[in-house]
Amino acid sequence: MRFGQWLGLLALVISLYILWQIRQIILIAFASVALATVLNQQVRFLQRFRMRRSLAVSISIGLLLVIIVIFSLLIVPAIIEQLQQFSNLMPIVLERIHSWNNWLIRVIPDNILENIRGLQYLTQSIQTWANQILRNFFILLNSSFTIVLGLLLFFVLTIMLLVNPGEYRQGFIMLFPAFYRPRVDDILSKCANSLVGWIRGTLLTMLIIAMMSYIGLLILGIPLPLINALLAGLLEFIPNVGPTLSVIPPALLALNESPWKAVAVIILYFGIQQVESLILLPLVMKSQVSLLPAITILAVVIFGSFFGFLGVFLAVPLVIIFQILIKEVLVKDILNHWHS
Template sequence: MSLQDVARKTFVPATLRNGAALLALIVLALFAWYARNALLLGFGGLIVATILVTAAQPIKRWTPLGHRGAVWLAGLLIALALAGLIGLIMPTLTQQAAELSDALPAALDRVRGVMGETALQDMMSSSALLQNLAGHLTRWSAAVMGTTTSLFFVLVAGGFFAMSPQLHRDGLVSLVAPSSQERTRAVLDRAGKGLRAWLFGQMIAMVTVGAAVTLGTWLLGLPAPLALGVIAGLLEFVPVLGPVVAALPGVLLAMTISPTMMIWTAGLYVLVEQLESNMLLPMVEQSVADVPPAVFLLAIVSIGSIFGIAGVILSAPMTVVAYVLISALYIDPLNGRDTLPE
């Protein structure tokens, strides 16, 4: 057999295999693109499942319940706690939200008065803007309905994931070659631990920031302190941009009182975020990958451009999971720190 025949027999199968692998990657990328909204909802379900499984751990340890029973009980207790909290603060929150919605237009008028004849004033008074807002009302109503449906899907998917987490993990592991399954399982477990640690730290940060803003704005004498605190706590889930957006209502309200109040209010938000960044975040980073703020910012822009506002909300946990996976699969082996599997 000539060298040309040998080369032909070895080169052609390798070329076919590489071409088939490339075609499979292209098909997978196209599927991921067209199914991106379903994948995003699935990731939201993964977050719900992580919360349920974490809450079920002490129940399994302190009661004779099995895994599924503990998950059911954890879900019930979380639902009851949320219902009780909402029932406790909803009357005050509704009243203060109404006060906030009444006060913000006056604050915007104050801003326009300070700025004078500017682009902001022209934009706010233009008929084109009013027409656009009217046109958006129908789409906003449809978006509310879509959000309700998506939330229901996320909760149901999270319940299924939480009931049998190992089944779904092993299903993903079975997609890779048997020689790589043990390592893949260890990498997925590490990503799950990182997500769980980040969520725990983020919940602490949200409650702390919300309580600090509520107390601080109440001491300053701003209207609707509870509403401002709830806004700040919820937006703390969105890194980098969330705290900036959360400060805008409080600063605008302070402008309607006096320039001194505006300075004090801005200082309050800066102080709260500094305490959160220098005291709470280091505790979180002890158990989860230290993702640089620039990476979070780029993730918000890139993920938000693909998934919209839902992607912005979930960009932080998605970035944490991706950062842990990239570190375990590429960065650690490249730098000689490959310790998987454990």
């Protein structure tokens, strides 16, 4: 290799290292772009009524802040209270499961017990899993200052992008050759439309799932229905993986009271997921890019491993963008015009 090639390789390695070090900031910037894209649709809608953009932006941001304040005043205190109750109940629940596990081992014959490998380690695995969740939760609370700074950066970037998105878009388009700039503009529009459609549909689905879960848990008399319903709605943001994880906390709480309640909770969540798959998704996800379930699960696991908690929640929108780029750039613009 020549000196210039070695220098280019060194520059590439240094660039990748810098990008890796600021990966969290890049994800926050992507989340800001996504939110600004959604709010920009609202701003454009208000501008149809001959409203100045500055006023339309102020109204859109004001509505978002009002929703956040109302949620903080009405919901957050109840969430904190139920989280404290949840942390107090978990040791009792784990002790009950431990006693049931020991009883089960005593009742099951030895020849059958030998074929059920790992049964005697069930309680230990559940307890380890629960302790890790609680430990990570307290770590999350201890790093609240960093979270506040990240949220502040997120909202500041969103407002800056929303005030004048055209300049940022044109600046990005200018990075490409002149002949390809119209194509880049078209691809960006497709990414924006797919992203807005997915976010709108997902938020509506999250709200409906949370309400259905809350009503069902209230009817069954499960402890802490609000926090479990909010968890079900929040995890709906992670397709395929989230709905499966959301059933674990209410099922454990129900198991502490009665085994039939735990079964009822599982049936309830299974029914809600069927309603979501057969009714909600076909209605609210018409503009969403179709994602294969295996690709979605792999994306959640990979982004979660590399980027942590934020990567899990941004995995699906990132996959939507990557899928459009692969389809439009790699397939249509390169492979379809590749001649031997």
